Amino acid sequence: MKELRLMKGNEALAEAAIRAGADAYFGYPITPQSEVIEYLMRENPADRTGMQVLQAESEVAAINMVYGAAGCGKKAMTSSSSPGISLKMEGISYIAGAELPCVVVNVVRAGPGLGTIQPSQSDYFQAVKGGGHGDYKMIVLAPATVQESVDYVRLGFELAFKYRNPVMILSDGIIGQMMEKVELFEQHPRSTEEPEWATVGKKPGKDSVIVTSLQLQSEEQEKVNLKLQAKYREMEKNEVRYETHQCEDAEYLFVAFGSCARITRKAMEMARKKGIKAGLIRPQTLYPFPVKAIHKLAKQVKGIMTVEMNAGQMVEDVRLAARGEAPVEFFGRFGGMIPSPDEIFNAFEQKMIGG
Amino acid sequence: MSEEIIIAGFGGQGVLSMGQIICYSGVMQGKEVSWMPSYGPEMRGGTANCTAIISDEQISSPVLTEFDTAIVLNQPSMDKFEDAIKPGGLLIYEENGMTRKPRRKDINICAIAAYDESVKMNNTKVFNMIVIGGFLKVKPIIELENVIKGLEKVLPERYHHLIPLNEEAIHRGMKIIKEAHQAN
Known part of the structure; x- marks a missing residue:
């Protein structure tokens, strides 16, 4: 049980x-x-x-x-x-x-x-x-x-x-x-x-097993690589894993992971309440990254906003995944500061909608 | 239903465990809950706070900047969180040790002399349970039987004989909490 x-x-x-x-x-x-x-x-x-x-x-x-x-x-x-x-x-x-x-x-x-x-x-x-x-x-x-x-x-x-x-x-x-x-x-x-x-x-009749990361022959080391x-x-x-919220009809996309994705989800709901069709994709595996899913959504939306508790790291992978299909903006707080849903929504309005 | 609560006071007043008891009681009542403590340098300085959220729906953000209810047990906590209460929200403060009255007029304010009551009960350890009683009187979001079930979960078995004392403290809190101001 x-x-x-x-x-x-x-x-x-x-x-x-x-x-x-x-x-x-x-x-x-x-x-x-x-x-x-x-x-x-x-x-x-x-x-x-x-x-x-x-x-x-x-x-x-x-x-x-x-x-x-x-x-x-x-x-x-x-x-x-x-x-x-x-x-x-x-x-x-x-x-x-x-x-x-x-x-x-x-x-x-x-x-x-x-x-x-x-x-x-x-x-x-x-x-x-x-x-x-x-x-x-x-x-x-x-x-x-x-x-x-x-x-x-x-x-x-x-x-x-x-x-x-x-x-x-x-x-x-x-x-x-x-x-x-x-x-x-x-x-x-x-x-x-x-x-x-x-x-x-070593068992009788079996080869010895060696655990090592050392291979001095370059030809062999290339094979290892x-x-x-x-x-x-x-x-x-x-092994790509991710979760989407209200992406079906989304015109704007939030991308966030971990705890920040929960806060961002609240900002996304605020946007929805104001009649803005926003969705959220939350990568659950950061490597491998949900490249295909983000690329597909990038073709559907007018803009993408990545939210992180850092100075902008995952946003680089989001840009690579979007491949120019939609503009990718970033909002982050760092140094131990946690963004509030309002802050995220305001940044979204300013950078994406142009308010 | 969604209730977002900040509880703040000195370390040792049982601030963190109050939040945990409220959350555990919420679980017993089939609610979604989240509890987030302050664990930063302020913990070392003698004041502590935690955010407790009880909701019918999945909780998106465990970290909040404004609250439905603030329960403040000392003056620095009142100074810090009075302005973080949503208009129409609730402030509960412990009367003992407060040097100034709350300023806000757009919130409901209740005062509780929980410390004095705990002294009357000859057990200052139940101070926080008296405060919980006061809170549940004003906002009956959780049924008492679920609070007791919550206590059974939070407390190690060797302390279960203290549950009736805690229940008594909750009842006392419900009795002694007073309304100090009604929102304009």
């Missing part, structure tokens, strides 16, 4: 990791995501499922513990907030290079540097365009509700193992800190199977 609870986004991520049958969580506290590790420590999942939880000595240690666990074929997760995620980037690149699965959660706060502990979406580029070095991609899931925080942990592990690739859940200070109703899925058992790529000791790129094209074909 499904279970209804009132939970903080961060707690929901933690509970979902236990229920998804994760084998391990390694983390290091940082506001506004510390409730993830606090919840796990309190809940002590070792008693429930045997899942191991460890507070590492640093973010760098935590991501490398994830690397090690993933190399053994285990379901491992780590979480942090922006400055901590920057520290993890080297490890994420290695995990992507070694083609191992894991889930990394970023409960974004505003930067640059230590910045502030208030919510932001200013790590979009870092999540979607690389962040670490080398030509790699992560599937990036952007929850807008506490419910999606739960669902994306399970989905994240599924996708991570399907593609043997790191998956990032890009939450933020709002979704992490707020409480909402959630339906929890049933406990999944931890897997007892060892994938054939897991480094768990081609294989990765082919995998990313598969992800782009299969």
